[in-house]
Amino acid sequence: MVTERTACLEISEVITAYGHENIQATHKSTLEITKEKWLTKRGDCIVATSADKGLTELSERFRGSLRRENSKLTILIEAGGVKDFINAYGSPLLVFTHLTDMVVRKSSYICDRTLAIRADKAACDLSRQLVEKLKNPYEKVQITLTVNL
Secondary structure, three states: OEEEEOOOOEEEEEEEEEOOOOOOOOOOOEEEEEOOOOOOOOOOOEEEEOOOOOHHHOOHHHHHHHOOOOOEEEEEEEEOOEEEEEEEEOOOOOOOOOOOEEEEEOOOOOOOOEEEEOOOOOHHHOOHHHHHHHOOOOOEEEEEEEEEO
16 A cells, blocks of 8 residues: 655555564664565564565655655554554665565665665664564564655
8 A cells, every 4th residue: 555645745655464473673773574474583683574565566656755865764563552663764775676575774784675774773672562462473563664755
């Protein structure tokens, strides 16, 4: 789903994913959402699996907006009635070509897996209440990505 508000330009994408029993959410500089169904405990940045979209499936309008200089991204992660927000930034250098992974980084590093940079939170900073919900493989996770221009 893509929504757009014209008063102050906002473009949103909603991703549906699921929790997983191996979610750790302990990584100090990144968080990741993946389309992959499996996860080992080594994937400590992953916060949701079995996502219904990857980077290449985000709308061109959304990707173009996130590529604008100074674009801001708000990420809302909701599971089992618990919510948390992450604020990050886009960049003209984003390529959005990875087929399965979306990575949000505290740093400014960009590769084909990068959704956003300069985030105010990584996996370890998420609400521990939310992380407990994300450890349930039957828990539906809704991730709302909103670009503010």
